[in-house]
Amino acid sequence: MRVVTDNSEPAAQDEIAWLRDQLLRCQRLSTVGTVASGVAHEFNNILTTILNHAKMAQKPNVTPESKDQSLEKIVAASQRAAAIVHGMLGMARGSMRREVTDLCKLVDEALLLAGKDLSKHRVTVEKIYKGPVLAEVVPIQIEQVLLNLLINAKQAMPQGGVIRVEVLENSPLGLAEISVADAGCGMSPGDLGHIFEPFYTTKTPDSDNRGGTGLGLSICRQIIDQHRGRIRVQSALGKGSIFTIKLPAHIESARKAA
Numbered sequence: 001m002r003v004v005t006d007n008s009e010p011a012a013q014d015e016i017a018w019l020r021d022q023l024l025r026c027q028r029l030s031t032v033g034t035v036a037s038g039v040a041h042e043f044n045n046i047l048t049t050i051l052n053h054a055k056m057a058q059k060p061n062v063t064p065e066s067k068d069q070s071l072e073k074i075v076a077a078s079q080r081a082a083a084i085v086h087g088m089l090g091m092a093r094g095s096m097r098r099e100v101t102d103l104c105k106l107v108d109e110a111l112l113l114a115g116k117d118l119s120k121h122r123v124t125v126e127k128i129y130k131g132p133v134l135a136e137v138v139p140i141q142i143e144q145v146l147l148n149l150l151i152n153a154k155q156a157m158p159q160g161g162v163i164r165v166e167v168l169e170n171s172p173l174g175l176a177e178i179s180v181a182d183a184g185c186g187m188s189p190g191d192l193g194h195i196f197e198p199f200y201t202t203k204t205p206d207s208d209n210r211g212g213t214g215l216g217l218s219i220c221r222q223i224i225d226q227h228r229g230r231i232r233v234q235s236a237l238g239k240g241s242i243f244t245i246k247l248p249a250h251i252e253s254a255r256k257a258a
């Protein structure tokens with residue numbers, strides 16, 4: 001009996017193994033890129049806070065009280081920075097520790113962080129909480145998403161205006177929903193198709209050289225994808241935009257509400 005061996009088979013398998021290895025390498029590299037760009041994007045804001053308070057504390061005639069206050073702000077901002085790095089690395093490793101969290105509380109925290117910036121630009125916020133609305137999330141990451149949406153909404157209304165934030169539980173679908181609506185410049189259908197792409201922006205950096213990297217929404221989408229959620233937008237040019245995040249609701253809260 002003659003045994004016929006197919007020489008091409010081991011070669012093909014070697015090639016498949018090599019390609020698989022290359023794919024894994026590329027995935028790892030793209031993860032590194034995601035983490036680096038995410039951290040860089042969020043750190044821009046935090047470093048500005050740290051720098052401003054450090055400068056305030058250094059002023060020659062500063063009172064001990066306001067020096068202490070500045071130092072507290074610096075510590076809080078640094079802790080937030082550490083939590084963001086931790087969250088982004090966890091997301092890259094796929095090992096995020098989620099906690100059952102009331103989304104209304106996260107919106108409040110994000111509003112607290114964005115508050116000064118919003119009022120400086122004559123932007124007020126209308127809150128509609130139909131909650132508590134529980135979901136299993138990495139709190140710092142959802143806070144990051146909310147901050148990005150709030151800052152975008154503020155930037156869409158350069159003359160000021162109202163941002164409407166709504167949090168509700170859609171019990172029949174088992175979803176926890178947050179929407180952020182503005183009455184700003186809106187987007188054209190052409191822009192709408194690209195806004196979640198990394199580096200897509202229609203903005204130029206502001207006077208503090210902040211913003212306009214086009215990374216905010218792509219980071220939001222990655223975070224929401226990792227939470228097995230969805231982020232959607234409706235917009236009309238010159239009228240405004242509504243961004244809606246839908247996350248799986250925490251099951252007990254869904255049952256209680258049913």
Ligand SMILES: Nc1ncnc2c1ncn2[C@@H]1O[C@H](COP(=O)(O)OP(=O)(O)OP(=O)(O)O)[C@@H](O)[C@H]1O
Nearest residue numbers: 152153156195201202203211212213214215216217
């Ligand atoms: N609320 C909004 N109203 C109008 N346009 C928006 C709104 N949110 C996002 N956009 C559009 O989507 C683009 C991408 O947004 P994204 O947050 O990813 O980046 P950016 O805001 O331009 O830059 P960065 O977030 O890095 O400061 C924006 O440049 C803008 O054209």
Ligand SMILES: [Mg+2]
Nearest residue numbers: 148152216217
């Ligand atoms: Mg943005």
